[in-house]
Amino acid sequence: MTAEDRRRIAEGLAAGLTYAEIARRLGRSRSTITREIARNGGPHGYRAARAQHATSWRARRRKRAPHADVSHPIDNRDVRTAREFEEQFVSMMIETGMAPMTARVFAALFISEAGSLTSAELVQHLHVSPATISHAIKWLTQREMVTRQREARRMRYFVDVDVWYHTWATSARAMTIWADTTRHGAGIFGTDTPTGDRLHTTSQFFELLGHDMGQAAEHWRQALSMRRQR
Structure with missing residues (x-):
């Protein structure tokens, strides 16, 4: 598979094409495309340049040790x-x-x-x-x-390249749920009571934490997007 093939695979994935459609456009079998994507980051992590580099690296390792398992170091x-x-x-x-x-x-x-x-x-x-x-x-x-x-x-x-963005964003959503629930509780008990005051303080904490986590996740998403465009 050539560097141009890999570039077209990456473009096809970005456009949301199926493996079968990408295979037809390249004149390759679906199984070939499936293996290529699976070995080089999966549907969400596939990058043409990285796949080309990894394939060249694996080929050099096979020449040095033809029977080695390429998924693990040789030495x-x-x-x-x-x-x-x-x-x-x-x-x-x-x-x-x-x-x-x-x-x-x-x-x-x-x-x-x-x-x-x-x-x-x-x-x-x-x-x-x-x-x-x-x-x-x-x-x-x-x-x-x-x-x-x-x-x-x-x-x-x-493991998607965006794994930490997804997990952090999920955590931020959890903070929002905590904030909403404790805020509701504060309204029920009244902030002039010990229980209500405790719930109100808790809701403020999780609201601030969730906001900051959401901003951090978005900042990382933008930074990652810029890195991919280089």
Whole structure:
């Protein structure tokens, strides 16, 4: 696949075309287009220049080690270092409130080369059952941290490049719900009562926090959009 092909794939995705339509326009099979997008960031994270660079890099690695697994570093020391960082990444997420297995699944996806893995690859990597993977993925997709897409008879999961925008925006919406509910409670009890005053103060806190979080998320979205246009 050429750099021009990849540019047209990126344009097709941006225009909302289906994989089948993109394949027809390029004179390629749908399975070829599906594999190309899946290996290079998924439907929301695919970038032509990045895909071209990644493909060239994988080709160079195959020449150096024809039987190596391109999803992981070749050198044993690099494998060990990557594993150590993955464990550190998992520990950080657990410490900040994520369930252990959910953290392991997310870390495996996030650190993978393409930011995507199939259910079978996750099972093999984490040595757990498909049901365990499915449970963790359900939690992650509900919070827009992971997207999924069926490829023939298997399911592939993606960490979108906008993952932190989505999760932060979700948190900001949660702050709004807290603010609205506690404000309503303050009106019921009256701000001249201890309960009402406590609820009123709480609503002010979450209203300010939600506003600031919303602004921060929008600032990041604009910054990311500008970076993509370069």
